[in-house]
Amino acid sequence: MADPHEIDPSHQSLWRPLRLLQASMDADIARIYAAERIDGLKPSYVMELLRLHARGPMTITELAESVNRTHSALSQKVAAMREAGWVETVAGDDARSKKVTLTDQARAVIGRLAAEWRATEAALADLEAELPYPLSRVVTDIEQALERRSFHDRIAEKLAQDPGWG
Missing domain, CATH: 1.10.10.10 (Winged helix-like DNA-binding domain superfamily/Winged helix DNA-binding domain)
Structure with missing residues (x-):
């Protein structure tokens, strides 16, 4: 199966x-x-x-x-x-x-x-203070990574490698 x-x-x-x-x-x-x-x-x-x-x-x-x-x-x-x-x-x-x-x-x-x-x-500020890596920092880091290479481009690259897409 x-x-x-x-x-x-x-x-x-x-x-x-x-x-x-x-x-x-x-x-x-x-x-x-x-x-x-x-x-x-x-x-x-x-x-x-x-x-x-x-x-x-x-x-x-x-x-x-x-x-x-x-x-x-x-x-x-x-x-x-x-x-x-x-x-x-x-x-x-x-x-x-x-x-x-x-x-x-x-x-x-x-x-x-x-x-x-x-x-x-x-x-939310209290909650973030309890975390080792606050969500607001995660969001900023993701935004910076997407400025370097867009989410669209990242998905398109993965699709180009997937035989189910082509």
């Missing part, structure tokens, strides 16, 4: 533990919101909500640039946040543009979201 790892290479993953760790930590943040009855709020919305609070209404393009995301990704997120009642779109500076703004629901909890952000960052 064939090795299951050869049939389904997804059994091996260097990234999955990191994704699961982040999902677990996000779930803990979501538990904080649930305990405080802040319903329908995902941890992934908070940066955009805080940014809108700090800078005021923005177009999707402006918001995307401010959080370093693509227009497409932010457009989808804004749609989900609008459906959940956290943001709304209003007329922009001209008849063709729209701006994203906080709803009353978001404004009512924005101070608490800022407090949660600060507490989360402080908890």
Whole structure:
């Protein structure tokens, strides 16, 4: 019988533990919101909500640039946040543009979201202090390695050596 790892290479993953760790930590943040009855709020919305609070209404393009995301990704997120009642779109500076703004629901909890952000960052700093090699350092080191040679180029090289690709 064939090795299951050869049939389904997804059994091996260097990234999955990191994704699961982040999902677990996000779930803990979501538990904080649930305990405080802040319903329908995902941890992934908070940066955009805080940014809108700090800078005021923005177009999707402006918001995307401010959080370093693509227009497409932010457009989808804004749609989900609008459906959940956290943001709304209003007329922009001209008849063709729209701006994203906080709803009353978001404004009512924005101070608490800022407090949660600060507490989360402080908890992460405490956690990193316990580690021999902090995750923020790992990220910086990976970014520097990818500046030397892109992830795309690294994958393309491996694919060129894999008979299953060609």
